[in-house]
Amino acid sequence: MPELPEVQTTVDGINKTVQGLQIVDVWTNYDSPHYANKEEIKNPLFFKKFKKIVIGAKIKNASRKAKNILIELSNDYTILIHMKMTGHVMYGKYVFDPKGKSAGSRKGTEKDPWVSTEEGPLTDPFNRHIRLVFTLRDSKRLDKHLVLSDMRKFAKVTVLETDTIHQSSHLDTVGPDPLSTEFTYSLFEGRILSRPNGKIKTVLMDQTVIAGVGNIYSDEALWRASIHPEHMPKDIPKSLLQKLRTSVIEVLRQGIDFGGDSMSDYRNINGERGEFQLKHQEYRRTGKLCEKIGCKGIIQRKVICGRSAHFCSEHQKLAL
Numbered sequence: 001m002p003e004l005p006e007v008q009t010t011v012d013g014i015n016k017t018v019q020g021l022q023i024v025d026v027w028t029n030y031d032s033p034h035y036a037n038k039e040e041i042k043n044p045l046f047f048k049k050f051k052k053i054v055i056g057a058k059i060k061n062a063s064r065k066a067k068n069i070l071i072e073l074s075n076d077y078t079i080l081i082h083m084k085m086t087g088h089v090m091y092g093k094y095v096f097d098p099k100g101k102s103a104g105s106r107k108g109t110e111k112d113p114w115v116s117t118e119e120g121p122l123t124d125p126f127n128r129h130i131r132l133v134f135t136l137r138d139s140k141r142l143d144k145h146l147v148l149s150d151m152r153k154f155a156k157v158t159v160l161e162t163d164t165i166h167q168s169s170h171l172d173t174v175g176p177d178p179l180s181t182e183f184t185y186s187l188f189e190g191r192i193l194s195r196p197n198g199k200i201k202t203v204l205m206d207q208t209v210i211a212g213v214g215n216i217y218s219d220e221a222l223w224r225a226s227i228h229p230e231h232m233p234k235d236i237p238k239s240l241l242q243k244l245r246t247s248v249i250e251v252l253r254q255g256i257d258f259g260g261d262s263m264s265d266y267r268n269i270n271g272e273r274g275e276f277q278l279k280h281q282e283y284r285r286t287g288k289l290c291e292k293i294g295c296k297g298i299i300q301r302k303v304i305c306g307r308s309a310h311f312c313s314e315h316q317k318l319a320l
C-alpha cells in the first residue's frame with residue numbers, strides 16, 4: 001500500500017504535470033452496489049454529482065494530508081484520492097477503446113477500455129487497470145489524461161468543498177504528519193504513549209496516532225531504532241523513543257528521495273517504479289543476515305495484528 005513517501009511522490013508529480021489544465025471530461029467504471037449511499041464515485045449517483053462539479057474546473061495544485069492526495073480545483077472544490085492498496089495516479093495520452101481496435105500497445109477490453117498510446121512505462125502490466133480518467137485540456141486545446149490505475153479497486157475518490165475538507169470525516173481523525181514542523185519529540189511521545197499497551201509497530205501504523213506510516217516504513221524505522229515491533233510503548237525507554245522519532249523522519253525522507261517504494265505495484269506519475277525497495281534493510285528480507293554493522297542477527301518475520309513484521313533476531317530483542 002502506498003505510504004507517505006509514495007503519496008508525496010505522486011503529489012509532486014501532479015504539481016509538475018497538470019497544474020493549470022482544465023478538466024473537460026471524466027469517466028469511471030468503479031461503480032459498485034456496496035457504495036449505494038456513500039459520497040464516493042463508486043456510487044453511480046454520486047459520480048453524476050462529481051462530474052457536474054469537476055468538469056470545467058481547472059487544476060490549481062495538489063497537496064497531501066496523511067496518505068490522501070488533495071487536488072484543489074479553481075471552483076473552490078477539492079478532489080480527494082486515497083490510493084489504498086493498489087491505486088496509483090498517472091498522466092499520459094490515452095484512448096478509449098472498448099473493442100480493442102486502438103493503436104495502443106495493448107488491446108483494450110470491456111473491463112479496462114482505456115489504453116495508453118505512448119510506448120514506455122504506461123503500458124507496464126501494473127498500469128493497465130484504469131478505473132478513473134480525467135480528460136485534461138491545455139491552452140492549445142490538446143487533450144491528455146490523468147488516470148487512476150487500481151487493480152484491486154480499493155481506492156477512494158470523492159470531491160468536497162475546499163474550505164471544509166479538513167473537517168470532513170475523511171480527514172478529521174488523522175494524526176500529525178511526521179514531516180511537518182509540529183512533529184516535535186514531545187508531540188511524538190504523547191501520541192505514541194496514548195496507546196501505552198499496544199504493540200509499537202501497530203501503534204506507528206495507526207493513522208489516528210501519526211499519519212502516513214504503513215507496513216514498510218514502520219519496519220525500517222524500528223530496525224534503525226533497535227526496537228522490537230511488539231514492544232509496548234510504556235516499556236520503551238525515552239532514549240529509544242527519541243531514536244524512533246528520528247528514524248521515522250529519516251526513512252520517510254529517504255523514501256521520498258528514492259521516488260517511493262515499488263516492491264509492490266506503486267508507480268509514479270509517469271508509470272515508473274520508485275527505488276526505495278532497493279534500500280530495504282529488513283522489509284521482506286526474511287532469513288537474510290542483518291545489515292547493521294557488527295550485528296550477526298538474522299531477519300525474522302512474524303504476523304502482528306494481521307500484518308507482516310520483519311525484525312532482527314539480535315539487535316531488536318523484545319526484552320531490554
Ligand SMILES: [Zn+2]
Pocket residue numbers: 290291292295296297298312313314315316
Ligand atoms: Zn541486527
